[in-house]
Amino acid sequence: MRTTATQLSEEITGLGLERFVLELESDGLTIVPPEVTGVTPELLDRCTEVLCRRFEEMTGCPITVEGGPLGELEWPTEAAGKNHFDDNERPPPATQMIIQQILQLDRCFRDLAVNPVADALIGHLMGPSDFLGAATGGSARRLSSSNSFLKWQGDYGYGSGLGLHCDQGLNPLPWGRTALTANATWCLTDYTLEGGALAYVPGSHRSNGHPVQPRAAEKAVPAEAPRGSVIVFPGTTWHGAFPKKTPGLRLCAVPYYRHIAVLPQENTRITLRDTPWEDCADPKRMRELIGFDDMFPYLEQNQSVPRLAATG
Numbered sequence: 001m002r003t004t005a006t007q008l009s010e011e012i013t014g015l016g017l018e019r020f021v022l023e024l025e026s027d028g029l030t031i032v033p034p035e036v037t038g039v040t041p042e043l044l045d046r047c048t049e050v051l052c053r054r055f056e057e058m059t060g061c062p063i064t065v066e067g068g069p070l071g072e073l074e075w076p077t078e079a080a081g082k083n084h085f086d087d088n089e090r091p092p093p094a095t096q097m098i099i100q101q102i103l104q105l106d107r108c109f110r111d112l113a114v115n116p117v118a119d120a121l122i123g124h125l126m127g128p129s130d131f132l133g134a135a136t137g138g139s140a141r142r143l144s145s146s147n148s149f150l151k152w153q154g155d156y157g158y159g160s161g162l163g164l165h166c167d168q169g170l171n172p173l174p175w176g177r178t179a180l181t182a183n184a185t186w187c188l189t190d191y192t193l194e195g196g197a198l199a200y201v202p203g204s205h206r207s208n209g210h211p212v213q214p215r216a217a218e219k220a221v222p223a224e225a226p227r228g229s230v231i232v233f234p235g236t237t238w239h240g241a242f243p244k245k246t247p248g249l250r251l252c253a254v255p256y257y258r259h260i261a262v263l264p265q266e267n268t269r270i271t272l273r274d275t276p277w278e279d280c281a282d283p284k285r286m287r288e289l290i291g292f293d294d295m296f297p298y299l300e301q302n303q304s305v306p307r308l309a310a311t312g
């Protein structure tokens with residue numbers, strides 16, 4: 001029986017993903033090309049189109065992949081626009097926006113979330129769940145949220161520290177060997193250093209702690225990847241982003257995961273309940289990812305109640 005997250009699952013060996021697991025173990029991040037995940041150009045185009053249209057609905061500003069937003073954007077108030085990674089007091093210019101709850105937007109994002117290759121790697125990071133038979137058994141990984149980062153030319157206020165952080169930083173130290181959160185960043189545009197790629201520190205996941213600056217930023221490298229790649233990393237890896245110096249958009253779709261014992265960012269069991277979540281390539285896998293059958297958190301008494309026995 002598999003007892004730790006460091007042993008290879010049948011999914012990993014069956015899909016031939018050993019070299020990506022090795023990168024996850026040694027560098028704390030791996031980049032899987034579209035030839036391995038099987039993601040098609042049509043699916044990537046659909047994701048791109050839906051996100052651009054959604055951006056226009058939300059902001060009122062037209063946008064193209066080549067040109068980025070076709071007008072200047074500003075945050076509604078200082079408080080709303082203030083990013084906690086910012087080095088200074090003033091809100092940064094609006095050069096990035098996060099569209100949340102993308103699983104609800106279109107089937108294309110649900111298909112990415114149930115991609116068997118990305119899911120096997122996330123499953124490797126989080127291992128099996130044996131608690132009370134896992135509530136449902138199987139893997140401990142669950143969805144935490146789903147987001148898209150739309151980023152265009154500018155500094156976005158990350159500053160010299162590159163916004164380096166650990167995604168599982170809300171969880172108290174010490175952390176163990178099992179990832180408490182994990183990230184699958186699907187690149188919908190090429191990721192390059194000049195184009196504002198994800199920044200990360202290779203091997204930083206082994207520190208099992210928060211970034212130490214300025215050394216962390218000095219050791220950060222770009223996660224450069226062609227469109228269609230998926231960048232997978234655990235919540236322990238120090239990461240942030242480089243400034244985008246080129247015109248146009250850097251675009252991604254990010255299913256974000258949690259260990260079954262960790263609080264989700266979005267309460268997907270509620271927010272996805274009345275959406276067409278089954279409309280995807282693998283409804284069974286999606287059901288488990290959302291956690292519909294999990295024992296916790298419950299909404300009503302779910303333990304048996306003894307009753308006064310009939311006498312006489």
Ligand SMILES: [Fe+2]
Nearest residue numbers: 165166167239
């Ligand atoms: Fe992050």
